[in-house]
Every structure is written in C-alpha cells, then in structure tokens.
Amino acid sequence: MPEPLMHFIVPFSVLIMCGIGIKKSAFLASLATLPDLDVLFHIHRSFSHSMLFVFLLCAPAIITATMKHSNRTYDAVIATLVILSHPFLDLFTYFTPIFWPLYNKSIYIVAEMTTNMNNVSQVHLLFDIKLKPMVFYHTISMDAPIFTSIGVAVTLVIMIGLALKHFWEGKLLRVKS
Numbered sequence: 001m002p003e004p005l006m007h008f009i010v011p012f013s014v015l016i017m018c019g020i021g022i023k024k025s026a027f028l029a030s031l032a033t034l035p036d037l038d039v040l041f042h043i044h045r046s047f048s049h050s051m052l053f054v055f056l057l058c059a060p061a062i063i064t065a066t067m068k069h070s071n072r073t074y075d076a077v078i079a080t081l082v083i084l085s086h087p088f089l090d091l092f093t094y095f096t097p098i099f100w101p102l103y104n105k106s107i108y109i110v111a112e113m114t115t116n117m118n119n120v121s122q123v124h125l126l127f128d129i130k131l132k133p134m135v136f137y138h139t140i141s142m143d144a145p146i147f148t149s150i151g152v153a154v155t156l157v158i159m160i161g162l163a164l165k166h167f168w169e170g171k172l173l174r175v176k177s
C-alpha cells in the first residue's frame with residue numbers, strides 16, 4: 001500500500017498546483033490518510049476504502065456546506081475528492097474494495113512495463129485487473145509503514161520544487177516592483 005506520507009504528498013502537490021495555499025492544502029491533504037485509520041480496529045482495506053462509503057460519509061458535509069455556507073461547498077467537494085484519492089492510489093498497489101458493497105470483490109490493477117538492460121527493445125507490458133472476493137478479516141498484528149524510502153524521496157523532490165517555485169515567484173515580484 002502507499003504509506004500515509006504518499007497518500008498525503010500526492011493530493012498536497014495537486015492542490016498546490018491548483019493554486020490553493022500551503023496551509024489549506026496541507027489540511028485538506030491530511031484528510032487523505034483517514035481511510036487507513038481502519039488499522040486501529042485491526043482491519044485493513046475495509047469499508048473505509050470503498051468510494052461509496054467515503055461519498056456517503058462526505059455527502060452530509062457537502063449538503064450542509066451548500067445549504068448553510070455556500071462558500072464552503074467548493075472546500076467540501078475538494079475534501080471528498082482528496083479522501084477518494086486514497087482508495088484510488090491503493091487500487092494500484094493491492095486488492096482494494098473500492099466499489100463495495102455495490103461490487104463484492106476487491107480490485108487490484110497491475111500496470112507495469114519492464115525491459116531488459118542487455119536488450120532494451122525487449123519491452124514487457126503487463127496490464128491486469130485482478131479480482132478477489134471481498135472479505136474483511138481481523139488481524140492481530142500488522143506491520144503498517146508510516147513512510148518508506150521511496151515516499152521520503154518523492155516528498156523531498158516535491159518539497160524542493162515548491163521551495164524553488166516560492167523562491168522564483170518572490171524574486172519575480174521584487175523585479176516587477
């Protein structure tokens with residue numbers, strides 16, 4: 001599974017690209033880690049990874065925001081999309097019950113391309129949609145990484161990119177004024 005750090009940094013960078021401020025992006029992106037709280041109940045990839053469940057949970061917030069604070073509707077929709085990014089990313093790493101209970105199987109999408117270093121023309125493309133009956137089972141013990149080396153590397157590259165963007169934008173503003 002992508003670790004919480006990856007679940008955070010992917011939507012965070014997208015939100016920043018969409019022009020949302022750093023603090024707000026950080027808050028909204030942190031919501032993407034919520035589906036993995038099912039590990040606290042010793043169940044992983046449970047109903048919290050179902051798009052329908054996430055949508056049903058978020059719908060009252062969207063409706064309330066629309067009825068009472070129309071200026072918050074946009075935030076509620078973005079928060080919902082951010083949380084939905086979690087099961088979407090998980091879908092490409094292991095079996096995820098993304099359409100449960102409408103579809104009672106977990107889905108795992110494998111999309112890989114490899115080559116041979118001795119003959120780069122030997123390209124192997126693997127695309128497979130694997131299905132497994134949905135079973136929520138309780139586990140006594142589970143190793144759950146908070147972050148991994150690749151997650152740290154990706155986060156550092158994105159953070160350095162953001163720092164450079166901030167630096168150049170500041171410099172441009174000084175030149176213009």
Ligand SMILES: [Zn+2]
Nearest residue numbers: 001035036090
């Ligand atoms: Zn997950």
